Amino acid sequence: MYKIISKNNNIYIYGIEEFDLPHTLDCGQAFRWSCNENGLWSGVAGNKFLTLEKLDDGTVVLYNVTQNDFNLFWKDYFDLDRNYTKIVEKLSQNETLKAACEYSHGIRILNQEPFETLCSFIISQNNNIGRIKGIIQRLCENFGENKGGYYTFPTAQKMATLTVEDLAPLRSGFRAKYLVDAAQKVASGEVDLYHLRYIPLDDARNELMKIKGVGPKVADCALLFSHHHDRAFPKDVWIKRAMDTLFGGELPDCATDYAGIAQQYIFFYARDTKLLTNE
DNA sequence: TCCCAGGCTCTCT
DNA sequence: AGAGAGCATGGG
Numbered sequence: 001m002y003k004i005i006s007k008n009n010n011i012y013i014y015g016i017e018e019f020d021l022p023h024t025l026d027c028g029q030a031f032r033w034s035c036n037e038n039g040l041w042s043g044v045a046g047n048k049f050l051t052l053e054k055l056d057d058g059t060v061v062l063y064n065v066t067q068n069d070f071n072l073f074w075k076d077y078f079d080l081d082r083n084y085t086k087i088v089e090k091l092s093q094n095e096t097l098k099a100a101c102e103y104s105h106g107i108r109i110l111n112q113e114p115f116e117t118l119c120s121f122i123i124s125q126n127n128n129i130g131r132i133k134g135i136i137q138r139l140c141e142n143f144g145e146n147k148g149g150y151y152t153f154p155t156a157q158k159m160a161t162l163t164v165e166d167l168a169p170l171r172s173g174f175r176a177k178y179l180v181d182a183a184q185k186v187a188s189g190e191v192d193l194y195h196l197r198y199i200p201l202d203d204a205r206n207e208l209m210k211i212k213g214v215g216p217k218v219a220d221c222a223l224l225f226s227h228h229h230d231r232a233f234p235k236d237v238w239i240k241r242a243m244d245t246l247f248g249g250e251l252p253d254c255a256t257d258y259a260g261i262a263q264q265y266i267f268f269y270a271r272d273t274k275l276l277t278n279e
Numbered sequence: 280t281c282c283c284a285g286g287c288t289c290t291c292t
Numbered sequence: 293a294g295a296g297a298g299c300a301t302g303g304g
Contacts, residue, residue, distance in 0.1 A: 028285060121285075128284040131302060173300025178287085215287050236285035267285075282304090292295085 002080065004070065011062040011070045018084035020106020021054050027268045029225050030110055031120055031133045032140075032153075044140075046073050046113055047152045079108045087258050094252040097262060100269040107264055110225060114193040115186055116153040117226035118208070121218045122178045135172045139179075142169050159183035178213025185211050197227040204229060224260040233259040242270040 002016040025033035033043035092098035144151035167176040196204040208219040223229035255262040
């Protein structure tokens with residue numbers, strides 16, 4: 001268990017296990033974090049700007065964060081109250097998964113804002129991570145709120161007023177029409193994002209797939225990264241390769257309860273090492 | 280120049 | 293229900 005100290009308007013997190021900043025913030029689950037040359041990470045989440053770093057002794061420091069903001073937002077965002085040591089232990093019952101866990105150590109599943117996450121993974125389809133980040137940045141700069149130095153992610157209500165032509169500056173290609181449809185269905189209430197975490201995974205997936213451009217993979221990313229559905233298992237090209245070459249098509253039983261978390265470790269392992277394409 | 284990227288839709292069997 | 297082309301854009 002970790003310990004929190006609030007000092008000089010900063011939050012110090014002592015003794016946190018399995019929390020690697022580059023792995024967590026740059027593993028392809030979130031697209032608005034970046035690192036400077038001093039190892040300081042900055043990003044925007046939940047309409048808040050945050051800078052953080054990990055010190056040599058393992059302490060994680062969140063700068064300019066009140067105790068209240070930490071308790072009400074960042075603690076859940078970084079999934080701090082989940083015991084990843086225990087989960088990794090469980091997954092490591094399988095040797096291949098153990099190797100993936102070791103390579104991808106310290107990845108935590110972020111609990112992100114549902115509409116932002118949905119749009120981000122609509123944009124992600126048939127796309128690469130660098131370009132996904134650029135499109136999202138332009139989306140925020142053009143249609144988000146300027147908070148003085150950073151931009152929020154636009155709301156569904158705001159985006160529902162826009163047309164495909166309005167979204168041209170994003171250079172998001174064929175995905176623009178999907179973003180418009182998502183915004184309209186969320187803003188109108190036809191798709192209620194905020195109850196998806198409380199209903200069964202299959203029902204939640206079907207609900208999201210009412211939106212044009214949302215198939216099983218995009219839906220599962222949204223459910224895993226913003227709706228606490230730990231068993232959602234997004235199957236992208238990398239995971240399909242990994243399932244075929246490393247696991248013979250099926251996840252081992254020890255991964256059932258935390259399939260989504262296992263997925264993220266496998267994704268990072270497979271993509272980062274490229275071992276699957278070179279051999 | 281071609282290929283690929285955290286896929287999905289549409290069409291044709 | 294299953295396979296395959298097409299889709300916007302940009303980096304390697």
